[in-house]
Amino acid sequence: MLEADAITKHYRTSRGTVRAVEGVSFSLPKRGTLALVGESGCGKTTIAKMVLLLERPSGGAIRFEGQDIATMPRLALKAYRRRVQAVFQDPYASLNPRLRVGRIIAEPILAHERPGRAALDKRIAEVLDIVGLPAAAARLYPHEFSGGQRQRIAIARALAPRPELMVLDEPVSALDVSIRAQVLNLLQDIQDEYGLTYLIIAHDLALVQHFSSSVAVIYLGRVAEAGPTGPVFADPRHPYTQALLAAVPLPDPDHVLSEAAAAGEIASALHPPSGCAFHPRCPHAFAACPASVPPPHAVADGHIAACHLLQETHA
Amino acid sequence: MLLQVEQLRTYLHLRRGVLRAVDGVSLHVAEAETLGLVGESGSGKTMTGLSLLRLLPRGAGRIEGGSIRLDGQDLTALTEADMARDIRGRRIAMIMQDPMTSLNPVFSIGDQVAAPLRYHDIASGAVLRSQVIDVLKRVRIPSPEQRLGDYPHQFSGGQRQRIVAAMAIGCTPRLLIADEPTTALDVTIQVQIISLLKRIQQDAGLGIVLITHDLGVAASLCHRIAVMYAGQIVETAPVRAIYKAPAHPYTQALLAAIPRLHATERRLTAIPGQPPSLIDPPEGCRFAARCPHRMDRCAEPPPVVDLGNGHSAACWKLAA
Numbered sequence: 001m002l003e004a005d006a007i008t009k010h011y012r013t014s015r016g017t018v019r020a021v022e023g024v025s026f027s028l029p030k031r032g033t034l035a036l037v038g039e040s041g042c043g044k045t046t047i048a049k050m051v052l053l054l055e056r057p058s059g060g061a062i063r064f065e066g067q068d069i070a071t072m073p074r075l076a077l078k079a080y081r082r083r084v085q086a087v088f089q090d091p092y093a094s095l096n097p098r099l100r101v102g103r104i105i106a107e108p109i110l111a112h113e114r115p116g117r118a119a120l121d122k123r124i125a126e127v128l129d130i131v132g133l134p135a136a137a138a139r140l141y142p143h144e145f146s147g148g149q150r151q152r153i154a155i156a157r158a159l160a161p162r163p164e165l166m167v168l169d170e171p172v173s174a175l176d177v178s179i180r181a182q183v184l185n186l187l188q189d190i191q192d193e194y195g196l197t198y199l200i201i202a203h204d205l206a207l208v209q210h211f212s213s214s215v216a217v218i219y220l221g222r223v224a225e226a227g228p229t230g231p232v233f234a235d236p237r238h239p240y241t242q243a244l245l246a247a248v249p250l251p252d253p254d255h256v257l258s259e260a261a262a263a264g265e266i267a268s269a270l271h272p273p274s275g276c277a278f279h280p281r282c283p284h285a286f287a288a289c290p291a292s293v294p295p296p297h298a299v300a301d302g303h304i305a306a307c308h309l310l311q312e313t314h315a
Numbered sequence: 316m317l318l319q320v321e322q323l324r325t326y327l328h329l330r331r332g333v334l335r336a337v338d339g340v341s342l343h344v345a346e347a348e349t350l351g352l353v354g355e356s357g358s359g360k361t362m363t364g365l366s367l368l369r370l371l372p373r374g375a376g377r378i379e380g381g382s383i384r385l386d387g388q389d390l391t392a393l394t395e396a397d398m399a400r401d402i403r404g405r406r407i408a409m410i411m412q413d414p415m416t417s418l419n420p421v422f423s424i425g426d427q428v429a430a431p432l433r434y435h436d437i438a439s440g441a442v443l444r445s446q447v448i449d450v451l452k453r454v455r456i457p458s459p460e461q462r463l464g465d466y467p468h469q470f471s472g473g474q475r476q477r478i479v480a481a482m483a484i485g486c487t488p489r490l491l492i493a494d495e496p497t498t499a500l501d502v503t504i505q506v507q508i509i510s511l512l513k514r515i516q517q518d519a520g521l522g523i524v525l526i527t528h529d530l531g532v533a534a535s536l537c538h539r540i541a542v543m544y545a546g547q548i549v550e551t552a553p554v555r556a557i558y559k560a561p562a563h564p565y566t567q568a569l570l571a572a573i574p575r576l577h578a579t580e581r582r583l584t585a586i587p588g589q590p591p592s593l594i595d596p597p598e599g600c601r602f603a604a605r606c607p608h609r610m611d612r613c614a615e616p617p618p619v620v621d622l623g624n625g626h627s628a629a630c631w632k633l634a635a
Binding site: 177184185233252261 | 355356471473474501502503504505506507509510528529530531532533534535554555558559568569570572573574575576577578580581582583584585586587589
């Protein structure tokens with residue numbers, strides 16, 4: 001359904017070129033959930049912005065049902081804007097405080113069609129019901145709701161124009177633990193019920209493992225490892241994925257955290273290290289790592305990792 | 316006992332009413348022990364931490380009752396001048412969540428790490444400089460001699476939190492309050508700060524109160540955990556007991572609500588509803604409205620039930 005083909009995004013700044021995204025490819029089948037994971041500054045949100053047409057790729061192409069969204073005809077593009085909706089991290093910032101909830105939900109509908117008053121009200125009540133809010137919520141303002149309820153409103157707004165693909169950018173990281181589970185369950189129910197496809201941006205690996213069917217681990221603008229979520233988490237092949245998983249503090253006092261797996265700091269996308277960008281932090285780095293960018297290597301069906309270590313052992 | 320808090324009540328006097336942010340909290344911390352104060356936003360964990368330092372919102376926040384004893388001395392009885400001279404930054408230090416806001420962008424990090432040492436007359440001149448270098452070494456800032464004149468923006472997020480830690484431990488405090496010290500950091504940097512805090516504790520034998528919403532971070536750092544809900548501690552226990560045998564329905568629900576790495580459940584067990592307002596909280600158990608085990612007696616305040624081995628929980632179900 002959605003395909004990224006070697007997309008790049010470079011920002012020119014006074015201090016040099018920031019290589020935010022550097023040749024990222026992935027494909028997302030219909031009804032699938034692809035998670036983009038990585039640490040701050042890795043480019044995952046930039047990728048989401050390009051999918052949402054908020055940024056234009058510097059190179060490569062994003063294809064929706066096989067069509068490049070950069071060269072889509074006007075009508076198809078208008079339909080794309082309806083068929084792809086987004087839920088953002090902070091429901092305090094993403095809802096206009098001056099608009100009533102009904103109006104907030106109506107906006108994406110009115111951008112694409114001109115339903116009558118009654119039909120519009122009916123649709124608003126419908127999506128509020130889907131997210132578990134009463135129809136009366138439409139008359140209230142965002143400040144009258146808690147954080148979890150606001151995120152439900154943001155989900156209702158995204159659902160209103162009947163999208164097929166939803167971009168979820170850290171949809172629960174601003175919420176409390178007990179509310180998070182409510183919203184995650186809701187998102188899963190909606191996906192099952194309406195056959196939605198999800199592209200989720202997240203930094204919480206336990207959440208990603210729970211929520212997604214496939215995953216792409218991004219480090220400094222490149223895919224380090226990607227594949228079906230189960231195998232990637234059970235048998236991570238890239239040292240960065242291994243380091244990320246080892247660094248997650250588990251709610252288990254018997255679990256020993258490993259600090260050794262990723263020494264030092266994340267480099268700047270302004271001056272990325274040569275070759276494999278992870279090599280200065282990698283416990284397994286050897287001569288090939290700073291010399292050249294490791295190509296993606298298939299380690300199993302649909303599971304790829306971009307690491308020189310794998311090239312060596314499989315050569 | 317290093318820190319002994321009894322029946323602490325801290326209220327916020329707001330225009331819309333009196334908010335009972337901390338409502339009868341008792342806890343203790345021994346030397347070289349880390350106590351985790353775990354809870355969701357608004358549960359009162361940060362207000363408890365700020366009460367220990369008497370750093371409450373000016374005008375609105377007041378300690379209404381209870382005692383806070385540090386090495387036996389009641390801090391609630393001290394004057395503001397005594398708190399500033401003897402306690403704050405000297406015997407109790409604090410690390411806050413966001414190192415970007417707890418460091419001043421217009422002073423060099425050398426000046427900022429030196430400030431508490433200067434304020435408390437611990438060192439001056441060349442001795443001060445060597446102490447600053449020494450404490451920066453202890454938090455593993457590389458070549459601190461060359462970096463004293465650098466400013467916060469010249470450091471990464473993880474290094475900034477190390478500098479904040481250096482400011483906190485410079486005066487060799489007895490107790491460190493760390494309020495979400497790793498929440499703003501990426502996971503591979505977070506693990507570095509977690510081991511730094513462990514090392515600082517081993518070196519100095521100081522007590523730590525770790526305030527966090529992250530049950531993973533708490534498990535990796537704490538010896539004991541106190542779970543807060545709606546201004547009160549609902550359960551307290553050694554770390555293993557909290558995770559392996561949680562007794563309070565809220566603790567159980569919280570642990571069931573988090574997705575776990577290497578688990579396969581498709582659905583999380585959500586906690587219905589939301590916490591009560593602390594302006595007019597319910598008379599009885601504050602979790603009752605969301606609790607799957609609710610009974611009639613929950614309308615009365617629940618007793619704190621001693622479960623043995625330092626494990627206790629405030630719940631009617633356990634009293635039966």
